[in-house]
Amino acid sequence: MKIVHHGAKTGVTGSCHELIVGDNSLLVDCGLFQGKEARETLDIEFDIKNIAALLLTHSHIDHIGRLPWLLAAGFSGPIYATEATAALVPLMLEDGLKIQLGLSNKQCEAALALIHQRIRPVPYDCWAQIVLPTGELVKIRFRPAGHILGSAYIEIKLPTNEIVVFSGDLGPKNTPLLTDPIAPTVAHTLIIESTYGDKPHHQLEHRQRVLKQIIERSLQDGGAIIIPAFSVGRTQELLFDLENIIAEVDVDPNEDQTIKRVWQRLPVILDSPLAQKVTEEYRYFHELWAKEAKQRRYMGRHPLAFEQCITIDSHADHIKLVNRLQHSGEPAIIVAASGMCSGGRVVNYLKALLTDKRTDVIFAGYQAQGTTGRALVDGEKVVRIDDKVIDVAAQIHQLSGYSAHAAQEDLVSFVADIEQGPQVIKVVHGDLEAQTALANALRKVKPEATVIIAASE
Numbered sequence: 001m002k003i004v005h006h007g008a009k010t011g012v013t014g015s016c017h018e019l020i021v022g023d024n025s026l027l028v029d030c031g032l033f034q035g036k037e038a039r040e041t042l043d044i045e046f047d048i049k050n051i052a053a054l055l056l057t058h059s060h061i062d063h064i065g066r067l068p069w070l071l072a073a074g075f076s077g078p079i080y081a082t083e084a085t086a087a088l089v090p091l092m093l094e095d096g097l098k099i100q101l102g103l104s105n106k107q108c109e110a111a112l113a114l115i116h117q118r119i120r121p122v123p124y125d126c127w128a129q130i131v132l133p134t135g136e137l138v139k140i141r142f143r144p145a146g147h148i149l150g151s152a153y154i155e156i157k158l159p160t161n162e163i164v165v166f167s168g169d170l171g172p173k174n175t176p177l178l179t180d181p182i183a184p185t186v187a188h189t190l191i192i193e194s195t196y197g198d199k200p201h202h203q204l205e206h207r208q209r210v211l212k213q214i215i216e217r218s219l220q221d222g223g224a225i226i227i228p229a230f231s232v233g234r235t236q237e238l239l240f241d242l243e244n245i246i247a248e249v250d251v252d253p254n255e256d257q258t259i260k261r262v263w264q265r266l267p268v269i270l271d272s273p274l275a276q277k278v279t280e281e282y283r284y285f286h287e288l289w290a291k292e293a294k295q296r297r298y299m300g301r302h303p304l305a306f307e308q309c310i311t312i313d314s315h316a317d318h319i320k321l322v323n324r325l326q327h328s329g330e331p332a333i334i335v336a337a338s339g340m341c342s343g344g345r346v347v348n349y350l351k352a353l354l355t356d357k358r359t360d361v362i363f364a365g366y367q368a369q370g371t372t373g374r375a376l377v378d379g380e381k382v383v384r385i386d387d388k389v390i391d392v393a394a395q396i397h398q399l400s401g402y403s404a405h406a407a408q409e410d411l412v413s414f415v416a417d418i419e420q421g422p423q424v425i426k427v428v429h430g431d432l433e434a435q436t437a438l439a440n441a442l443r444k445v446k447p448e449a450t451v452i453i454a455a456s457e
């Protein structure tokens with residue numbers, strides 16, 4: 001058995017790992033290289049003739065984005081994914097291919113039709129069998145990873161009974177919407193992500209309280225509250241917390257009556273077509289929710305589709321709403337993509353409302369260098385959006401606790417909880433510092449394991 005990393009070896013994008021078993025191999029993810037890791041060509045540069053199947057850990061574009069190019073290169077095997085990932089892949093790819101890569105409708109439809117034919121949804125926690133061309137059997141099992149809806153780590157049982165585990169992206173523990181990842185019982189070899197391998201614990205516990213405080217302070221002078229958010233994961237977590245704030249304020253006997261009235265009338269506007277479709281999938285797959293989220297649903301609440309949550313569909317309605325908020329200054333929360341303000345409908349809100357000092361912008365995620373989001377978080381007083389120079393009068397806030405990635409502590413406990421093994425751990429999907437920090441921490445909890453840093457291989 002041998003593992004070759006075709007992506008996410010020295011960075012966090014382009015995830016693609018090949019597990020070679022004798023004359024055949026399995027490919028785990030086929031993601032797009034993004035940001036500073038973006039490549040000139042998207043063509044698949046490795047030999048694909050022995051790849052028997054593709055396994056997908058989750059539907060983020062840096063894990064599935066090169067799928068159309070894999071198919072174009074002649075890959076004709078099945079594609080295995082959880083049921084929720086299988087539902088999200090077409091949505092995420094359509095958005096990514098058209099918007100980021102400029103593919104035509106026809107090219108997009110052709111790729112999606114092929115994927116639809118090949119995809120084999122497998123429920124969580126069930127072993128599926130893959131028969132290799134040699135007649136040998138490989139078993140695979142998807143287990144909850146707690147990162148986004150449908151995300152999984154994958155256990156692969158080889159014909160030798162050796163178990164190889166690919167972590168995919170792991171989520172933090174104790175998030176209210178998705179279940180926590182539970183470590184595998186046995187792993188002989190583990191390939192683990194390290195995005196936040198050098199980062200301390202996320203402040204998840206207080207995030208809802210802090211969100212409420214920021215919103216209440218922002219509402220004192222009226223105006224819009226803009227929350228730029230990724231369409232998958234972040235948007236749903238924010239809606240989930242906002243619904244809970246509204247529900248709790250409503251029944252709290254100690255809450256100020258004025259504040260109660262403000263919350264009862266406050267519109268929460270979801271203005272992002274992709275985020276809307278993804279939210280529908282989150283609602284459809286409610287069986288995958290964590291206990292707390294399920295309980296709220298059984299109580300008759302609608303954590304992701306509550307009364308005050310208004311969705312905007314057409315572009316014309318979107319523009320109408322931007323203009324209305326610009327002229328009325330009425331209070332409203334707007335959740336819109338993209339999360340780093342580098343595209344999507346949130347850009348129009350920023351162009352119209354950043355100059356108004358009543359406006360508040362709440363960032364709930366990491367902002368990469370060079371994005372409008374980063375400039376605002378850094379306190380720039382003038383930003384350039386679509387060649388328009390804008391004076392920033394709005395208040396900018398940063399909120400922690402909404403990360404979709406496990407921090408070092410979560411990653412270490414995931415590995416420490418493995419009862420048998422691993423003998424070999426390969427740290428991938430992180431920059432060199434994160435990989436090194438995680439590797440050092442893992443050596444302490446699994447002293448008998450050989451820990452390899454992919455970035456320095």
Ligand SMILES: [Zn+2]
Binds near residue numbers: 060063147169
């Ligand atoms: Zn991811």
